[in-house]
Amino acid sequence: MKLSIGPIQYFWERQRVLDFYQQVADCPAEIIYLGEVICSKRRLLTFEDWLAIGNELQQSGKEVILSSLTLLEAASEMASLKKLCTNQSFMVEANDISAVQILYKQKQPFVTGPSVNIYNSRSLKLLAEKGLKRWVLPVELGLETLRDLQAERPEGVETEVFALGRLPLAYSARCYTARSHNLPKDDCRFKCIEYPDGRLLKTREEQDFLVLNGIQTQSALTHQVLDQLPSLRALAVDVLRISPQSEHTMHIVEVFDAALAGDDTDPLLETLLDLLPIGACNGYLLEHAGMNLNPEAKHETPQTA
Amino acid sequence: MELVCPAGNLPSLKAAVDNGADAVYMGFKDDTNARHFAGLNFTQRTFEKAVSYAHDKGRKVYVAINTFPQPAGFERWKAAVDQAADYGVDALILADMGVLDYASSKWPDLRLHLSVQASVTTAEGIGFYHDNFGIRRVVLPRVLSVRQVAHVITQSPVPVEVFGFGSLCVMVEGRCLLSSYATGRSPNTYGACSPASHVRWEETGDGTNTRLNGVLIDHYAEGEKAGYPTLCKGRFQVGEHTFYALEEPTSLNTLSILPELRKIGVSAIKVEGRQRSPAYVAQVTAVMRAAIDSCMENPVGYQAKSQWMRELSNVSEGSQTTLGAYHRPWQ
Secondary structure: OEEEEOOOOOOOOHHHHHHHHHHHHOOOOOEEEEOOOOOOOOOOOOHHHHHHHHHHHHHOOOEEEEEOOOOOOOHHHHHHHHHHHOOOOOEEEEOOHHHHHHHHHOOOOEEEOOOOOOOOHHHHHHHHHHOEEEEEOOOOOOHHHHHHHHHOOOOOOEEEEEEEEEEEEEEEOOOHHHHHOOOOHHHOOOHHHHOOOOEEEEOOOOOEEEEEEOOEEEEEEEEEOHHHHHHHHHOOOOEEEEOOOOOOHHHHHHHHHHHHOOOOHHHHHHHHHHOOOOOEEOHHHHOOOOOOOOHHHHHOOOOOO | OEEEEEOOOHHHHHHHHHOOOOEEEEOEOOOOOOOOOOOOOEOHHHHHHHHHHHHHOOOEEEEEEOOOOOHHHHHHHHHHHHHHHHOOOOEEEEOOHHHHHHHHHHOOOOOEEEOHHHOOOOHHHHHHHHHHHOOOEEEOOOOOOHHHHHHHHHHOOOOEEEEEEEEOOOEOOOOOOHHHHHHOOOHHHHOOOOOHHHEEEEEEOOEEEEEEOOEEEEEEEOOOOOOOOOHHHOOEEEOOEEEOOOOOOOEEEOHHHHHHHHHHOOOEEEEOOOOOOHHHHHHHHHHHHHHHHHHHHOOOOOOOOHHHHHHHHHOOHHHOEEOHHHOHHHO
């Protein structure tokens, strides 16, 4: 199984992003996703900047994919998407069906991100016929569905699983970070830059519940599948995605790399838990509520695909 | 503009038809549609009666099979498609690509409408479903401003239907997993958001707590009317403040912008509320019928009557209404 680094979900200062990808160039992850997937107002890096980062990473031996915006509302966002899809250097991750349509019409192969709803084999087959080369399992789907999908997967299509990160749960026309500062989206003052891991939302009894990241809502807990690697391997998963956090992402990649190399998982899991902003969950993979953590399930291995 | 009204059961369907709906939409008693609630929806017997009632009065019947089957359940969605087609309904409202592929191949003459659950907000996206499955109409998610809806309409290969009244989803439909994060069940995988199976009402010393799988969604003081704990409509703590961080309980109400919707070329207005009572359906259908007729007859002189607004507020969440994303400042 390979490791990928998913697109940065948050709004970071330009230099922070550049420094991050300098580190990425030397890390064990083979596949790197670049680009803004949440909000078109976040423009500290231009399209040309992303291409430049991509070129450098490619020269370091990485496979580079450009990720597209997840929720498209404005005509200008469609124009940017079209521009992204015409790039000749890198394959595009479609995070909305609009991108799939554009890429298909241009006869270009593509990747789909977790927000493109592939829930069954017929959908997967259909998209494979349109040029799908890799897809990311929608995050709420579990091992049983993954097993069934892998059993019928089309030739030449790689399967990627969201292996670590705060879960992308919802997208809105509203900007929740701005709203938490009593500001409308059109005058957001880029508040989301103040929250490099998103802004925490708690219940009225102080349970850490969700995270506000601009128009996206995430889980407060970090989904992690480190203790499920044997199952994922048995199901012939090709890529594990690590979603960047403001800190420790490279260390996390090393932990997963060590696990894939066969190192003992228990101490690695302990190390991993210390690197997360709040704590871990893995319910989705085990057909539970996403927020649950099920340590008793870690020794289960489903039937091989 | 066609008025499309919800039919959660036979009495509601009759209420919709009797009060002037041009079309009704309904579902089967299972997770093949996104209003999978106990006591709701149609069995074989009531389904037949429903279709007859509507067709006898010259109204259309649309069947929602708009959730996303996983491999283990796919045959059930195919069976639902076949069953609806057998009954001679006027259109299916679908979201999943696999189901659309099945329906368009097996029943090439059956009209397919693209559900809001397909989460399509652009003409290109609509084009995908039109090119591949021959959809004949699209229902747009409630995330676009009126201007953005207008833009989509100018480039859409098919007529556009928009929500005109009812409970509001603040997150783009079809890609919201908040409910399954908390409970393991989402509209996509189970046909329900914030399912009743996981709801608990707790009387405390100083009021009522509403919980979803144990998570505190809101607390109501004595005398405060406790609402159903739909996850995104709770009050939460962000920084120093406790407030409706995601959305207030409120209903969408487009009465005041009907002329604009007509002008930009909206083909159908959809009322949300299959889980609501026949009284709700009767009231909302009657008001929307009167308003649409008034708007079509005299778009320039149209005014949303205060009586209409009052009647709609009475059946609205939190007794208040909003223009939602149609109105840019709301975003």
